[in-house]
Amino acid sequence: xxxxxxxxEAMNQLWPTHEWTNEERKLVCEDLSPLDQDVLYDAIRNAxxxxxxxxxxxKWLIDEYALLVLLRKRAAARxxxxxxxxxxxxxxxxxxxxxxxxRSELKTVIENATAGDYxxxxxxxxxxxxxxxxxxxxxxxxxTYLQQRLGMNNGGxxxxxx
Numbered sequence: 001x002x003x004x005x006x007x008x009e010a011m012n013q014l015w016p017t018h019e020w021t022n023e024e025r026k027l028v029c030e031d032l033s034p035l036d037q038d039v040l041y042d043a044i045r046n047a048x049x050x051x052x053x054x055x056x057x058x059k060w061l062i063d064e065y066a067l068l069v070l071l072r073k074r075a076a077a078r079x080x081x082x083x084x085x086x087x088x089x090x091x092x093x094x095x096x097x098x099x100x101x102x103r104s105e106l107k108t109v110i111e112n113a114t115a116g117d118y119x120x121x122x123x124x125x126x127x128x129x130x131x132x133x134x135x136x137x138x139x140x141x142x143x144t145y146l147q148q149r150l151g152m153n154n155g156g157x158x159x160x161x162x
Contacts, residue, residue: 002037004029007044014048015056028058032065039068092132102134103142110146121146 008029012018020028032040043064051060106125113121122143129139146152 002041004033004037007032007037007040010041010044011056011061014044015054017054018056024058028061031058032061035065036069039072040065043068094132094135099134099138102128103138106142107145110142110149113146113150115150115152118146118150118152 040061043061046064046068047056047060050064051057106121106128109121109124125134125139125142125146128134129136
């Protein structure tokens, strides 16, 4: 556990030619001494890495400290999220006959489609998959077939068949 005196000494060593006025010294002490000194030490070192000058600004130290605190909070939140129990998976049973029927019907629609029908057909396929009327692999296959049938490359652009 670092102390304010140790961090003040680290600043003096990293910026040995910097002369603090009495008011600056007071302001630095008031702003930095109540902070988490271990995090402040890392912030001091990062400020030196990012601003290799013979002088230091209080703002640099405060900005580096705020960034480190933010990054630590995000890391802690991420760790909590990973440690939390995952949501149980919902097993969805899709009727094989319904899946085959939807594939057949939509394949017929695709065979009669024009380029202007692309987005509406994709919406129908996505809607049927969301309603669990067909498997996702079937939906993916139908959209791939639609793109090939209309001569579209990735991104839904009309062009030469891939």
